[in-house]
């Protein structure tokens with residue numbers, strides 16, 4: 001069993017059961033921005049007895065305890081993101097793939113001076129297509 005992961009859960013105030021560890025080992029270490037159903041599918045491959053309710057409850061618990069962020073990036077689609085530091089997102093029109101974009105890569109106007117609002121957080125969600133990598137260069 002992954003004791004570092006168990007420690008991480010405990011530190012966040014989450015009792016590390018076998019099921020929670022199975023969910024955590026995928027969702028706290030992925031760049032895929034999975035939906036709850038995708039998490040269920042992935043984790044069930046390891047732990048077939050895992051119920052949908054357990055996965056949903058565990059995801060909500062992780063969000064509540066600050067281990068995970070819940071994002072709505074596309075209409076009606078909730079995804080989970082273990083990267084807690086500020087960053088932006090790019091969504092590929094064709095594949096629906098969600099990629100992280102470094103915070104510094106996009107310059108946003110002075111959000112803090114928006115009158116009549118207290119801004120808690122913000123991010124830029126970009127949509128488009130990924131261009132083929134230039135020849136002779138990897139990725």
Ligand SMILES: [Zn+2]
Pocket residue numbers: 033081083087088089099100
């Ligand atoms: Zn992200």
